[in-house]
Amino acid sequence: MSSPNVFQRASAADLPVAVKGDGIAILTADGRRIIDACGGAAVSCLGHSDRAVTDAIKAQLDQLPYAHTGFFTSEPAERLAAMLVERAPEGIGRVYFVSGGSEAAEASIKLVRQYFLEKGEDRYRIIARRQSYHGNTLGALAAGGNEWRRRQFAPLLTEATSHIAPCHYWRFAEPGESPEDYGRRVADELEAEILRVGPETVAAFMAEPVVGATMGAVPAVPGYFACIREICDKYGVLLILDEVMCGMGRTGHLFACEADGVRPDIVLIAKGLGAGYQPIGAMLVNETIHQAIATGSGAFQHGHTYMGHPTACAAGVAVLTAMEERDLLANVNAMGERLRSGLEARLGQHPNVGDIRGRGLFLGIELVADRDTRAVLDPKAKTHARIKSAAFARDVMCYPMGGTIDGVHGDHVLLAPPFIVTPGDVDEIADRIAAAVNDVL
Numbered sequence: 274m275s276s277p278n279v280f281q282r283a284s285a286a287d288l289p290v291a292v293k294g295d296g297i298a299i300l301t302a303d304g305r306r307i308i309d310a311c312g313g314a315a316v317s318c319l320g321h322s323d324r325a326v327t328d329a330i331k332a333q334l335d336q337l338p339y340a341h342t343g344f345f346t347s348e349p350a351e352r353l354a355a356m357l358v359e360r361a362p363e364g365i366g367r368v369y370f371v372s373g374g375s376e377a378a379e380a381s382i383k384l385v386r387q388y389f390l391e392k393g394e395d396r397y398r399i400i401a402r403r404q405s406y407h408g409n410t411l412g413a414l415a416a417g418g419n420e421w422r423r424r425q426f427a428p429l430l431t432e433a434t435s436h437i438a439p440c441h442y443w444r445f446a447e448p449g450e451s452p453e454d455y456g457r458r459v460a461d462e463l464e465a466e467i468l469r470v471g472p473e474t475v476a477a478f479m480a481e482p483v484v485g486a487t488m489g490a491v492p493a494v495p496g497y498f499a500c501i502r503e504i505c506d507k508y509g510v511l512l513i514l515d516e517v518m519c520g521m522g523r524t525g526h527l528f529a530c531e532a533d534g535v536r537p538d539i540v541l542i543a544k545g546l547g548a549g550y551q552p553i554g555a556m557l558v559n560e561t562i563h564q565a566i567a568t569g570s571g572a573f574q575h576g577h578t579y580m581g582h583p584t585a586c587a588a589g590v591a592v593l594t595a596m597e598e599r600d601l602l603a604n605v606n607a608m609g610e611r612l613r614s615g616l617e618a619r620l621g622q623h624p625n626v627g628d629i630r631g632r633g634l635f636l637g638i639e640l641v642a643d644r645d646t647r648a649v650l651d652p653k654a655k656t657h658a659r660i661k662s663a664a665f666a667r668d669v670m671c672y673p674m675g676g677t678i679d680g681v682h683g684d685h686v687l688l689a690p691p692f693i694v695t696p697g698d699v700d701e702i703a704d705r706i707a708a709a710v711n712d713v714l
């Protein structure tokens with residue numbers, strides 16, 4: 274069990290000690306084999322014992338563990354950047370490596386500010402969506418709209434951010450409203466907000482293509498992001514897509530925004546990039562933005578000691594190579610479909626399961642008091658957390674979250690198993706998760 278010296282996330286937690294990665298599972302010191310059905314937090318896309326990745330990391334450590342990016346570039350950083358640019362949405366030309374998702378979001382907030390200054394425009398505001406999450410550092414937290422995460426730090430958060438409605442059709446569409454009409458209506462809130470705060474002050478709009486932790490794998494309705502792009506273009510606002518959780522193959526596309534057909538100016542990735550084997554994130558940047566700085570002041574005034582870390586980049590190269598050589602995106606789509614229908618078969622008629630949704634191996638189960646009326650569960654009951662505990666007791670991990678959007682409480686658990694799952698693994702996960710829901714509700 275946990276020692277008294279590590280400052281754990283939850284101080285009361287008595288955590289089992291993880292001792293070994295074993296495919297889709299983690300083995301503990303007390304002899305348990307716990308299936309990782311959420312990839313930790315949608316991180317471990319290759320499972321926990323991928324030899325191709327660990328060998329690549331070991332080889333890089335023997336060759337060159339670290340070289341400061343103020344002095345050097347490195348072969349793995351160059352290679353990973355080239356691989357990402359080749360596969361990225363149109364227009365993306367540069368990759369800025371960081372150590373995780375919050376750092377990527379933070380970097381993007383500063384980049385768009387500097388970009389507009391270099392162009393002679395004093396823009397600085399970031400508009401995002403309510404009940405969003407873009408990271409825990411102060412800039413990223415200010416951009417995010419998750420009230421629970423923001424509340425106690427509110428005095429420290431910049432007012433240069435504001436929030437519009439999320440795109441959550443199942444929960445918020447008016448009776449009889451089509452997905453297209455709903456998407457247009459909530460996208461129009463962006464235009465109204467830009468006009469409210471002053472278009473000359475707005476630098477960027479930030480959103481997750483498929484909202485992960487805070488809403489439970491909720492994709493936008495078709496057409497929503499096309500409207501968003503149109504509005505951004507109308508007012509010269511940059512579009513930052515946060516794919517920290519939903520990117521790198523999780524939804525069945527390498528970049529989640531491919532399914533929405535939208536062209537972002539900046540894309541943030543992290544979790545699946547290093548797949549948990551190394552801490553790494555990246556900000557993928559449109560060449561126009563990069564050029565404005567390169568031909569302007571000449572340098573982005575930002576940086577971290579571990580950016581472009583050669584060992585982390587070597588892990589990234591190995592992860593992306595493994596995904597492609599093993600055709601894992603096809604498995605994400607096939608197993609995602611199987612997991613979804615497995616959950617539907619076991620929980621689809623459960624009186625407290627309102628919705629089972631998502632894309633690829635990125636699925637959410639929405640828990641409600643009544644599936645017909647969609648009435649919410651009592652927030653104080655923390656049902657999502659109880660289901661996480663019940664699942665963990667059954668040796669399977671799922672990621673819980675409850676939160677309030679526009680006064681409406683939501684409870685869900687997120688599933689994001691490794692891309693290497695087999696049909697047998699998926700059925701086992703569906704069995705155990707359904708059992709855990711039935712334990713609690």
Ligand code: PLP
Nearest residue numbers: 373374375406407408515517518
């Ligand atoms: N953005 C999104 C969409 C996330 O889901 C997360 C983490 O869950 C972050 C940013 C922050 O990433 P990190 O925890 O690596 O700092």
